[in-house]
Amino acid sequence: MLTAADACPAALRIAASFCGNDDAVRALGDMAQSRRIPHAFIIEGADGLGKSSFARIAAAGALCGCHEPLAGDCPHCRKMREGIHPDLTYVRGSGKINAISIDSVRAMRREALIAPNEAARRVFILEDCDNMLPAAQNAFLKIFEEAPPHAVFIMTCRSAMNLLTTVRSRGRIMTLHPVDPAEGAAFIAGKLHACGREAAFDALSRCGGNIGEALRLLGSEKASEEAARAEAVAGGILDAMAGGGELSLAVRCAGCGKDRALAGAVCRLLCEKLRCALMAAVGAQDTLDAPEEPVLRLGASLSPQEIIGMIDEINRLGDMLRINISMPLFNTRLAIILSRRK
Ligand SMILES: [Zn+2]
Structure with missing residues (x-):
């Protein structure tokens, strides 16, 4: 220095x-x-x-x-x-x-x-x-x-x-x-307020002191962590829809807590999975990409009209995240939309 x-x-x-x-x-x-x-x-x-x-x-x-x-x-x-x-x-x-x-x-x-x-x-x-x-x-x-x-x-x-x-x-x-990881970590942590010095040090050490590569790694790690969280919440909701009771569904639907970005990602994932369930329900699923068990069970237990209605309502609810619907209301609405089953 x-x-x-x-x-x-x-x-x-x-x-x-x-x-x-x-x-x-x-x-x-x-x-x-x-x-x-x-x-x-x-x-x-x-x-x-x-x-x-x-x-x-x-x-x-x-x-x-x-x-x-x-x-x-x-x-x-x-x-x-x-x-x-x-x-x-x-x-x-x-x-x-x-x-x-x-x-x-x-x-x-x-x-x-x-x-x-x-x-x-x-x-x-x-x-x-x-x-x-x-x-x-x-x-x-x-x-x-x-x-x-x-x-x-x-x-x-x-x-x-x-x-x-x-x-x-x-x-x-x-x-x-390349820079010394300790010096670079302080630099990255000072630039990215959400990034701690330890994570920056770890990323820099893995990238041989290349700050640009470490920043990319930190960015992609954050993105994949977020995707994994959304997958976990959406998966829990589908399980509850396929086999759990109303209470279990309400609990899973509250899984996003106050995280709007996560809620948006969960909405997108749910729509995607419901589309797979719809395909399964009408016997048109892609055999190369077989849906998971809960999705198949949903396809069997819901009518195509019900699934289409759910996708529609989830899309609208996702839009409401952008106009600042409160998160408790979002979680409740999601549970109500998804609990309409035969
Ligand atoms: Zn000057």
């Missing part, structure tokens, strides 16, 4: 929003602090290591007009935060291999020659340059050689080795690395 003893004020400001990578942060901070920004950066690193964020910070460093570099209080810093700075242009890939085309490079050339709108510089971020074809890279090299002093080009790629030597040698290469 950088400290005031070994890093300039601009580097410390960058470190507050970018985790780890002390060497790259210190180097970029020094450039911003001295306002000596190179005309080309190449930011390399695996997916998930923060290349886009780092490129944006480098662009802010080039555009910033704060009295103290990157203090965040000038119009340029504000517009960068809002994503509306007129002197920042993104150049992105297209087509099957998602490569920046020669046409995009030529369009960038025309823009690069125009004086900046508001800042002292005009910045171009060329994202994911790994697949850029040699012809496009050569066109870029040509612009780079004739570009006016106000132009700054920031390329991101998994590895600078994927670029032509001639391009690679023109840019200041900055390499991003």
Whole structure:
């Protein structure tokens, strides 16, 4: 972790929003602090290591007009935060291999020659340059050689080795690395308030210190936990419908408690399962995807009209979640809808 003893004020400001990578942060901070920004950066690193964020910070460093570099209080810093700075242009890939085309490079050339709108510089971020074809890279090299002093080009790629030597040698290469899980866990927990430090540490350790991958893992773990809860509640309700009494059904229907998102997911699942029961009732179920036992029993014990009526009412009840039906009322209504059996 950088400290005031070994890093300039601009580097410390960058470190507050970018985790780890002390060497790259210190180097970029020094450039911003001295306002000596190179005309080309190449930011390399695996997916998930923060290349886009780092490129944006480098662009802010080039555009910033704060009295103290990157203090965040000038119009340029504000517009960068809002994503509306007129002197920042993104150049992105297209087509099957998602490569920046020669046409995009030529369009960038025309823009690069125009004086900046508001800042002292005009910045171009060329994202994911790994697949850029040699012809496009050569066109870029040509612009780079004739570009006016106000132009700054920031390329991101998994590895600078994927670029032509001639391009690679023109840019200041900055390499991003995975972070220490303990440092990264504090960073993630500070960003995601719902995520504890321990869960973040665990995810980061499993992802080898790659913050982007850890965030994806945390997101997908949360989603699958929620899906499993909805499956459990809906399964309990179906069991009670197929074999339990009214009381058991009421208890199972209260399984969502006060959780609206869970209640919505349970409604969707119940409708899905009732559709399977309907198919079973009319003898049209998919033999490849045989319904579970409670669903089959429901199909046998309810008439198709009853099932269709239930699906309809559950859908309407699900809609009422969005217009703020109270959860106790939701739970009661659900039990009433589902208890109408022969
Ligand atoms: Zn500023």
